Amino acid sequence: MKQSTPAAEDYLKTIYGHTEWQPEPITPSVLAARLGIAPSSVTEMVKKLAASGLLRHVPYGPLTLTPAGLLAATAVVRRHRLIETWLVRDMGYHWDEVHEEAEILEHSISDRLLDAMDARLDRPAHDPHGDPIPAADGSVAREPAILLAQATAGHSGRVLRISDRDSAILRDLAADSIGPGSALTVIEPPGTTNLLCVRLPDGQIRQLSPAAAGLIWVSA
Amino acid sequence: MKQSTPAAEDYLKTIYGHTEWQPEPITPSVLAARLGIAPSSVTEMVKKLAASGLLRHVPYGPLTLTPAGLLAATAVVRRHRLIETWLVRDMGYHWDEVHEEAEILEHSISDRLLDAMDARLDRPAHDPHGDPIPAADGSVAREPAILLAQATAGHSGRVLRISDRDSAILRDLAADSIGPGSALTVIEPPGTTNLLCVRLPDGQIRQLSPAAAGLIWVSA
């Protein structure tokens, strides 16, 4: 039961993140790509995490979190998302600027300070990108969502979350007044051009790149 | 010119801290004791820091910061003290609880976030223990101070700073209403008992242990 390191926390968080919006468990090579490290490094760490009882892994198979691993992972995700929320609400950051800072602070902040933030922010349920903030007990309130890129023409819904993977896209979307909570309707499927068109409540039309549509999740 | 690590930052900060209130440069063994690591580890890191131009060191001699090292050290001290101030002013911490948390966060916070804190706190000049917060350019506004343990009977002054090394003593002092800014007069030198007596402005008398008197600095 030794205290987990920043590296281990990032592994767990990334494994968790992969299954948060889709069911297939992650494979070592995908995990390596997401973390930006070599596959052989993943093999090593996976062995350690499995030995600590945080991960299930049969050689050459996919990676799944144990209950203990899931709790550790959601704890990191909770820290990450609360920090992002704090940065936006208290410290004057924009939602496209918070991810990198949170990526570091999530490994440094104490439980005491985290709870002080949580209280100060009034126990927020979602981070600036619309992602649910796990409770201290690891439970997550997740609404069913579909990827905008896979929505059919005529689909109407609210934007539930936008992945913070690409901050340039977040900036573009903000400039287009699209963010978590925005209502929109798909008015045209990817036709000859591969842009996706949506209509905003005020009647305005926006064209979204496939890259952007692949990061936006809307209510079903 | 590579980015300095948390370990290197702690070495520089501790070397700086040793000469902040007294002139003698620090020796490797004292540095090792302060950092809680083995002397041989200090030898190694000192070689690296000297090679990076942050430290001056002749074998078997004391350690002194170069101008570059001083700048790096005050940058860490600035981060540490601003974080402590933020924890007290914004996050509901008491002054005896902030040091450990700041010890970690000082290595994680970005310049961007540090400046946001600084602005939010209105560019504070002192941390919760009375220590001056270095400016971004490394300059420090330090008032001359003498250790209470070395003050003569009759000496009157204001408490300028109290070292945050021992949080139990900080709690005791707070319970005795003694903190940075308190006015006091030494009314009795360490006599048969080794306690130091001081009178507060309201006439109340406090007896201080030698350990406490060795952490309190008063105006000259």
Added chain:
DNA sequence: TTAGGGGTTTCGGTTTGCCTAAATATTTAC
């Protein structure tokens, strides 16, 4: 059904930062 080919693991190596034990330099004490 067997040969690729891609994903995974093993192996040996690197860096950082720490350790203990032993050697060496310096200071102090007689």
Added chain:
DNA sequence: GTAAATATTTAGGCAAACCGAAACCCCTAA
């Protein structure tokens, strides 16, 4: 002025995380 005590450095090791190259497993497609 030398001998003991103390301070510092050297030498050899270890653990955490990473790497690239090579071996290995597994699945598929000819």
